[in-house]
Amino acid sequence: MWSEEKMEQYLKENLDSKRYAHSISVRDTAVEMAEQFNEDINKSRMAGLLHDCAKNLRGYELINTAKKYGYNVSEIYQRSPQLLHGLVGAIIAKEIMGVKDKEVFNAIAYHTTGRRNMTMLEKMIYLADYIEPLRKYPGVSEIRELTYNDINKAVLRSFDNTIKYVIDRGQMIHPNTIEGRNYLIKILGD
Numbered sequence: 001m002w003s004e005e006k007m008e009q010y011l012k013e014n015l016d017s018k019r020y021a022h023s024i025s026v027r028d029t030a031v032e033m034a035e036q037f038n039e040d041i042n043k044s045r046m047a048g049l050l051h052d053c054a055k056n057l058r059g060y061e062l063i064n065t066a067k068k069y070g071y072n073v074s075e076i077y078q079r080s081p082q083l084l085h086g087l088v089g090a091i092i093a094k095e096i097m098g099v100k101d102k103e104v105f106n107a108i109a110y111h112t113t114g115r116r117n118m119t120m121l122e123k124m125i126y127l128a129d130y131i132e133p134l135r136k137y138p139g140v141s142e143i144r145e146l147t148y149n150d151i152n153k154a155v156l157r158s159f160d161n162t163i164k165y166v167i168d169r170g171q172m173i174h175p176n177t178i179e180g181r182n183y184l185i186k187i188l189g190d
């Protein structure tokens with residue numbers, strides 16, 4: 001597996017400076033969360049650092065990489081290839097950087113859409129991406145607070161915001177986000 005230094009170098013070369021700063025910030029936020037929730041700090045740190053490593057690839061590069069590694073690229077990805085940057089980031093982490101951990105793979109792969117029944121690591125990376133200190137959008141401080149009070153509510157609120165944002169732009173909503181949201185409503189209601 002690559003050293004963290006080499007991973008950072010890769011990010012520096014492949015992301016713009018703003019996205020690089022965001023990646024470092026998500027890494028640090030993910031570490032804080034792992035400490036807070038008593039989860040694996042190394043997995044959280046690595047997934048946080050690498051989650052956007054495919055962010056600057058072009059749409060056709062994302063599609064081609066996913067196909068090359070045997071993933072089925074459904075219609076929604078053809079229309080919105082950026083939705084693939086999670087999965088392709090996980091593929092790059094595994095195949096190029098040698099990060100073989102399955103949980104880290106899934107946390108990177110699902111950070112864009114979420115899904116139903118997410119693991120704690122998946123939720124932490126999803127939220128760290130959302131609430132890292134460089135993020136400024138209406139409602140961010142509320143989600144920051146919710147994260148440490150009730151992480152499921154925080155993820156639900158993020159799904160809600162994402163779905164509204166996507167609707168306002170007239171784009172397709174990924175089924176994983178809808179399933180993730182329905183699942184959380186169900187478990188929070190019990």
Ligand SMILES: [Fe+2]
Binds near residue numbers: 086129
């Ligand atoms: Fe991302």
Ligand SMILES: [Fe+2]
Binds near residue numbers: 051052
């Ligand atoms: Fe991100």
